[in-house]
Amino acid sequence: MTELLTAAQMRAIEQAAIESGEVTGLELMERAGQGVVEAIFEEWPELAEPVDDGRGASPSRSPEYLEKDESPRRAVVLCGPGNNGGDGFVVARLLRERGWEVEVFLYGDPNTLPPDAKVNYERWREWGACLPLDIYAREDGLQCDVLIDALFGTGTARPLPELGDLFWNMRNMVECRDIEFGHKRGMPAIVAIDIPSGVCADSGRELPHEHEHNDFAGTAHLTVSFHRMKLGHHLAEGAQRSGRTVISAIGLPSVGPLAEYDWKSFVRLTQEAEGPEARKFQFEHKYSHGHALVLSGGHGKTGAARLAARGALRIGAGLVTVGSPRSAMFENAANLTAIMLQQIDGAHGVSELLEDERFNAVCLGPGLGRGADTQAVVMAVLKENRATVLDADALTRFELKPEALFELLHENCVLTPHGGEFARLFPDLAEKLNAPATTGPAYSKVDATREAAKRAGCVVLFKGPDTVIAAPDGRCSVNSAHYERSAPWLATAGSGDVLAGFITGLMARGFDPMQAAETAAYIHVECALNFGPGLIAEDLPEQIPAVFRKLGM
Template sequence: MSELLTAAQMRAIEMAAIESGEVTGLELMERAGRGVVEAIFEEWPELAKTSQRAVVLCGPGNNGGDGFVVARLLKEWGWEVEVFLYGDAEKLPPDAKVNYVRWREMGEVGSYPDYDKRETWQCDLLVDALFGTGLTRGLPDLGELFWNLDDMVDCFEIEFGHELGRPAVVAVDIPSGVCADSGRDFPNSDDHFRFSARAHMTVTFHSKKPGHLLNDGPVGCGKTVVADIGLSRSDEPGSLSRQTLIEKHGERWLGRVISRAVEPPLSPYLSKETDEHKYAHGHALVLSGGVGKSGAARLAARGALRIGAGLVTLGVPPSAQMEVASQITALMLQRVEGSEGLESVLEDARLNALCLGPGLGLARARELVPVAVRAKHAPDVVLDADALSAFADEPAQLFDLLHERCVLTPHGGEFKRLFPDIHAKLVEVPTKGPAYSKVDATREAAKRVGCTVLFKGPDTVIADQMGRCSINSAHYERSAPWLATAGSGDVLAGFITGLLARGFSTMSAAETGAWLHVECALEFGPGLIAEDLPEQLPAVFRKLEL
């Protein structure tokens, strides 16, 4: 998994490298600008073969300095380049000012209002180097530009050489107006226009930032490329970058303040060994609702079995026994009528992972959740859907039951009902940055309940009670819109339960289950329904060479 650095963490790493003498600010700016140009030519190789027209919009900070470097390098490549500055050249930071002067030796610098008056793009490439990761406020006077950029990216195909201009739009570090820590915009009073830019491609430096994966950040970024600017890795023991973050946060807290992107390599324990028997991979129990309501639990159970749990049993009330029995084969069935029935079943300590919620029913959930969570042998417990909604009126009743071996998997509505105060902060209009993010919200929720919380969405965020946090992004090349179908969340709950049965930690089970969930959707593609998800796991596992 790769680390996702906040704007403040990234600034600290850059400053440490500069102060150590390892590199100068000018060298970092040169590397950044060169990284942008290299990314452009890699994405659109035809642009490197001939002279084209570029417009570079530079802002008043170091992001603008990167833009001046991009302009100079494109000019040296033989391009026609126009540069427009938003702000006062005399107030540019020192390194940006040096690159402004270097560009002025090659070409003119117009003022941004002059460009804003144009009715057409008049270029093949437009570079947004206005505001980067340091932005903490709204940009009302750029709203019309942002609107036009959105129109260009959303409504027109890139067409190099077009008379009026159908340019590729490239953002430096992050589209202007987007908070790098949260992926949120900074709204302003001029709500007729957009609050942030859009791009076909965003080139960021050293590592992705949370805002590249959260909220609407990925929509604005288009595609995100990470350019290496020669800084040491922050996850490398003994490196200057890591030492800087330790000094900033403390070594004990480092894993609790840096979020990560969920990506391969996954846990080595996902495979199975030849000398293991079924009980080596645990026994999961999925509790079902009554007659006509058992489908969701069967989806979860199928997911748990497919992901490798040694045995999976459906705990079914008497009314649904015939219904369930006629629908299952490899899954087992156990009658569980009420709290006493569940207590009796849980005397079997081999049942090491429980799943409650999918199709369970609110009344049955209120009765069974306390028994499951407080089982004497302390199995891992996944609470989803009805197991969360059953306590919406009194969330504290649920929270008092929970322990560190629980996993909560709320979607947005369930999160709002369980954590109304946290949700209110998440949807509050940010007036200054960094804006409160989904990472902040999930961490706060996990700390409150003392267990792992998986906050669903295309930007699924997973956090545990210690503050460790990761983002499973279903954006960019992993965009999986067909997951928006009834029952897909039930399968995810089953995936996590199955991994817990196999001995995964709650955090690892949630991360791995969420990642595999998206991969299964991508494997199947359009037309996906929930029943298809578990059946894609064999193909996904083969690709992982398990």
């Protein structure tokens, strides 16, 4: 796992490095600009080719030495009034040194630029002009191969209505046109420095304003961030607006030594099952790997529980039992083989079964129904203090009085709500999350999930392509199904039931709630990627053997 940073944390890391004397602000800005240029040439190698191949200019072939039928590559750099703009000036100068034609436009007054940005502005002025941004609206403004967004980056803190037309043009170029270098009308690659301007780096939300196109932020084909990704690259609209996102190392120290931040304040990006807990996948015998219990709904409502049970078994629980009411016994028996079946009727039956302490993890909610008996069953399970995953109906049943659920929850529980279920349990947090973002940093899904976990006193996994997992002590991670891990086919009936089963199976094996939720969410996406389009929920557990082999387990 790696850390995802807020804008304030990134500034603190940079400032700490500068104050220690390890690096100067100018050096960091130079490294950032160099990183952007390198990322451009790595993403589109043809842009680094000599111009006589029709694909660009090299340092040894500056414009004055080109043949008459040749033309250099052309870049437009849009610079803002802060240090993001300073990075843009460096990019402009470095491209110009390679023989590119470069036009630079500035939003704001050059006399008010921060000191380091002002130095790089002056360095650029030795190479070329810097025009006011409003001139960029002219018709030929898009005639370039690369358009650099160095306007605001992580510094976005307010709506930018005056840039609405520009942002709309960016989005149109990314979503509606293919990149075509050298096209006379301009079909450029759009590159954002840090994060597309207008996107809140802490929440991924666009800061809205009234505009005829109803577009609030820039969009990029490629985003180059520095040191670490930011929360906004993986949350809300930020993941959609950033395109392919890469990290450029600029020589900053790791996050850990910063004394002013408690480690729990950081958010981790779930990238793989790793660390000591991963070793629990090693196989011994079934009784050492726990016994998971999945409670089923009544007749006609049993499929969700079986999906969860299959997920728990495949991910490694030694034994899995489906607890079924009498009305659904034949239905479940006809569809279960390796998974055991036990008749359980009502809360009293659950309590009796859990007298057997070998049942060390329980999943309830998928297909359980929303009647009064569901509430009683949930309460009975929670009183036994076992590792417990609450999903679907087990959450919705408490929508009228969520406090009754919170009073019973314990630290060995995991709640797995989707957006609607989250809003029923935490209506005030959902209201804040869904309210228009008027200033940055905006209230984020990370903020909401952390508050929910603290209120519930247990781990909360808030589902979505930007799944956020938080513990009551403030630990938090994001499992992002974006960029190369995008798996839109996970939006299929029953996939959440399988995820609940994955978490239950890992808790049966001895994973703590946070690690179980993080690992299950990661494997859930990996299973979807392994199968590909056409996925249905039944396919997910069957991908686990291939995923485990890929992970070397």
